Amino acid sequence: MHPAEAGKPLIKFNHCKKYIYSFSVPQCCPLCQQVMGSRKLEEAPVSISNPFTNGHQEQCSFLLRPTQGTFLREYDGRSDLHVGITNTNGVVYNYTAHGVRRDEAGWEQSVSIPLVQPGMFGLMGQWDKYLEEFSASGAWLPQRYEEDHHNCYSYTLTFINCVLTAEGKGQLDKREFTEKYVVPRTRKASEYITLYRAVEGRGFYVTDRPEEATDPPEGGGVC
Template identity: 65%
Template sequence: MENSVIKFHHCEKDIYCFFVPEQCPVCGESLSSRRLQEAPVSIPSPFVNGQKIKCSFLVKPTKGTFLREYDGRSDLHVGITNTKGVVYNYNETGVCRDEQGWAQSVSVPLVQPDMYSLINQWDPYLEQFSLAEMWNPQRYNETDHNCYTYALTFINCVLATQGKRNLTKTEFTEKFVLPRTKKASRYITLYQEISENYFYIVDSSQQEDDNSSI
């Protein structure tokens, strides 16, 4: 279970940690609510439990989790959730329907909450799509007929039913996936730094200038 990241301000520094220490790690001064210029704030995690997110595109490491094993270069795996949080995903064994294993994922919502008609049709449509011959195990190819192909093809099928144009892999990735994975990458770096050194400390002025805060 991941720890919550907390940020507090002291010594003109922004200090990130899992808990507010008794003494400032910069100057050693005793910390109390009256000695802090601002109340500590919790940094929201970019990760969600995929089993609790419906009608979404999910990303997670093929092996392990983002905060523990992921090194920024490991392979990623993607899937689509139905309305019950079952994650449909495609690999060398064919289409899998996972009810667990996606507890730490990056999510891209695919349906607006008020799109009741589409939500009602989502599960049977996703199941029917997944039964197509093109998603047989024998068709799987790690390079050009993979989990991303499966997910994006389904998304484009949904767009087609709404009279909307298809998205290319580049378009979908750059517009919807990269903004979320970049935020996740910054959070992973922050989290791992705290795990190793207890604190992550930056100049407040520097953070404001480079807009690098999460």
């Protein structure tokens, strides 16, 4: 990934009974101005996990990114989002007013949701064929595109449901998919964006209380 797309890594350290976030450990604490020389374990910086991944390095995943620009630079919480699905080579299939696109670039800073459980080699082996056949269907011609009802989201969700059916599993409706898989990740992304921009603006950001690990477990696929 291009460094500008990835953003700078964020770290967090303890000082003055606060959590201080920054891009690197400063020589002096920005709150008390004391030299940060101490090697106390509890003051050791930890890195903050970045919620964005290079979608072109993800296999069989649902991806989400701003329609225009990137999350870290342009996203304002209300910007339009665009979604797609990767094949096993990181090509992102996505439906637009111009029909189904097969992007080999442009999804370098995405929120990614894996669709296939680890070890499902049978499904992975068929994935590219399924995705290509599905995309060739007349339902996804450019003239069928409708911004509100027959869009990138319908395309991805219909595909996911086709796979679920082929695997003998129940369907997911849009609300269920959004609440269960999308919202937890976009929430985490929004928090990260807020933090990132605060650090970018002032050089550091301070919080009172520890952020406990309340993230939902990751790694499970949808299908």
